[in-house]
Amino acid sequence: MEVQGLGKAFGPHRALEDVSLSVAAGEVVGIIGPSGSGKSTLLRCINHLEQPTSGRVLIDGVPIADPGGREPSAKELAALRRKVGMVFQSFNLFPHLTAVENVMLAQVKALGRPKQEARARALELLERVGIADKADSRPRRCSGGQQQRIAIARALALDPRVMLFDEPTSALDPELGLEVLGVMRELASDGMTMIVVTHEMHFAEEVADRIVFMADGRIVEEGPPRQVMRAPRHERTRRFLRAVLDR
Amino acid sequence: MSSVVDYLGPLSAGIGNTLLITFGAFGIGAAIGIPIALARSARWRPLRMLGVAYVELLRGIPPIAWLFIAFYGLAQLGIRVESMPAAVGGLGAISGAYMAEIYRAGLRAVPHGQFEAGRAVGLTESGLYRHVIVPQAIVTVFPPAMTYVIGLLKDSAIASVIGAQEITALALGEQQQSFAGLPIFLAAGIIYMAIGLPLGGISRWVDVRLTRRLADA
Numbered sequence: 001m002e003v004q005g006l007g008k009a010f011g012p013h014r015a016l017e018d019v020s021l022s023v024a025a026g027e028v029v030g031i032i033g034p035s036g037s038g039k040s041t042l043l044r045c046i047n048h049l050e051q052p053t054s055g056r057v058l059i060d061g062v063p064i065a066d067p068g069g070r071e072p073s074a075k076e077l078a079a080l081r082r083k084v085g086m087v088f089q090s091f092n093l094f095p096h097l098t099a100v101e102n103v104m105l106a107q108v109k110a111l112g113r114p115k116q117e118a119r120a121r122a123l124e125l126l127e128r129v130g131i132a133d134k135a136d137s138r139p140r141r142c143s144g145g146q147q148q149r150i151a152i153a154r155a156l157a158l159d160p161r162v163m164l165f166d167e168p169t170s171a172l173d174p175e176l177g178l179e180v181l182g183v184m185r186e187l188a189s190d191g192m193t194m195i196v197v198t199h200e201m202h203f204a205e206e207v208a209d210r211i212v213f214m215a216d217g218r219i220v221e222e223g224p225p226r227q228v229m230r231a232p233r234h235e236r237t238r239r240f241l242r243a244v245l246d247r
Numbered sequence: 248m249s250s251v252v253d254y255l256g257p258l259s260a261g262i263g264n265t266l267l268i269t270f271g272a273f274g275i276g277a278a279i280g281i282p283i284a285l286a287r288s289a290r291w292r293p294l295r296m297l298g299v300a301y302v303e304l305l306r307g308i309p310p311i312a313w314l315f316i317a318f319y320g321l322a323q324l325g326i327r328v329e330s331m332p333a334a335v336g337g338l339g340a341i342s343g344a345y346m347a348e349i350y351r352a353g354l355r356a357v358p359h360g361q362f363e364a365g366r367a368v369g370l371t372e373s374g375l376y377r378h379v380i381v382p383q384a385i386v387t388v389f390p391p392a393m394t395y396v397i398g399l400l401k402d403s404a405i406a407s408v409i410g411a412q413e414i415t416a417l418a419l420g421e422q423q424q425s426f427a428g429l430p431i432f433l434a435a436g437i438i439y440m441a442i443g444l445p446l447g448g449i450s451r452w453v454d455v456r457l458t459r460r461l462a463d464a
């Protein structure tokens with residue numbers, strides 16, 4: 001997956017400026033940076049929940065859309081989003097559906113899989129994230145950690161090429177967060193391509209193949225976790241890491 | 248002097264038309280409320296203004312005036328409309344304005360994250376609304392919509408001014424023959440309540456089930 005010169009402005013405010021990033025298949029990229037630096041905006045632009053103002057995103061070498069040119073059609077957008085799984089900070093499970101229905105919905109309605117097959121796949125995924133016993137419960141009956149794992153299963157159900165995680169554990173108690181990090185660690189070792197925005201520095205250092213540090217809508221520096229986090233080149237990165245690690 | 252009970256029979260002849268006006272108007276309102284609600288929140292300003300104008304105009308003028316306009320106004324333009332269609336259509340148009348606002352409130356009550364999650368899993372806009380948004384919005388929409396139906400049941404009485412033969416029109420007719428006002432209108436009141444109370448009961452029952460469906464397993 002490749003992000004080329006992505007820019008996003010909200011009115012006069014530039015949330016992203018000329019962000020380029022290429023992610024190899026099976027690679028895990030951790031994105032860190034201060035609040036308001038554009039991390040979420042970057043993820044949301046990648047799957048076009050937010051329409052980028054400039055630049056483009058390619059998946060398997062195929063551009064999703066040419067901003068500046070025409071906007072992608074609703075069909076193209078839907079097709080793109082099936083290739084990109086997204087996990088939100090606040091889970092955003094469908095509250096009127098049970099866990100297994102949450103994982104089935106898009107398989108049936110977006111991919112057109114037969115119900116039986118979708119159900120089998122959903123149960124298999126719930127098993128994989130360790131909550132097969134909650135299959136028939138609605139989200140409200142599940143803990144935050146369970147909800148986030150259902151959300152991961154929901155995203156995986158479309159067999160995406162890349163998974164985007166936006167602070168998947170920051171709404172969770174530390175212990176529940178660990179369950180979720182455990183699932184993500186496994187995904188990573190199974191070879192899933194992942195972009196993870198996180199404040200969990202230890203997790204980022206351990207699981208990511210590469211760390212990207214963002215500030216003020218730009219990528220300030222990137223590199224192997226050890227280097228970025230232990231020996232950052234830029235003063236801005238040092239300042240951020242000091243602030244985080246001093247806590 | 249005849250008693251209340253004696254009038255129940257004759258006035259009951261109007262129940263059919265009262266129900267026809269109530270549910271006919273509500274059906275029209277529930278249907279046209281959707282495009283009006285969409286227009287109200289459209290990105291294109293002229294369309295949005297049109298939606299706003301419709302809602303404000305229809306809600307700003309008393310229903311009784313609208314019925315006169317629908318009935319006599321159209322007649323003056325050479326368009327003859329019978330009193331029942333005029334009543335159903337006129338109250339239906341008004342219902343559209345109210346239902347549009349109820350729908351909008353329902354949509355606003357669905358968290359933004361639901362729209363994002365639905366889009367993120369690759370649903371098309373129509374799929375998003377059908378499978379994710381509407382099933383949640385309906386919980387918010389249902390109670391005020393039912394309150395509106397019950398209000399409409401009572402408002403259907405004003406259709407009598409344009410000659411629709413519903414309960415109140417029959418009551419007025421009886422009153423002119425016998426000059427016995429109180430028992431006649433008490434009988435009419437009893438009939439309205441006999442329709443309205445079960446309606447309220449059903450709506451509460453459905454509401455509880457809808458809410459429960461969304462709340463837990």
Ligand SMILES: Nc1ncnc2c1ncn2[C@@H]1O[C@H](COP(=O)(O)OP(=O)(O)OP(=O)(O)O)[C@@H](O)[C@H]1O
Pocket residue numbers: 010013014015033034035036037038039040041042
């Ligand atoms: N829909 C929007 N409208 C206007 N401004 C926005 C919008 N979304 C984000 N922004 C702005 O864009 C900037 C980047 O926001 P973003 O949410 O991407 O930051 P972030 O790095 O994810 O921060 P955090 O760590 O707090 O989640 C912020 O200044 C934010 O106020």
Ligand SMILES: [Mg+2]
Pocket residue numbers: 039040041166
């Ligand atoms: Mg964010």
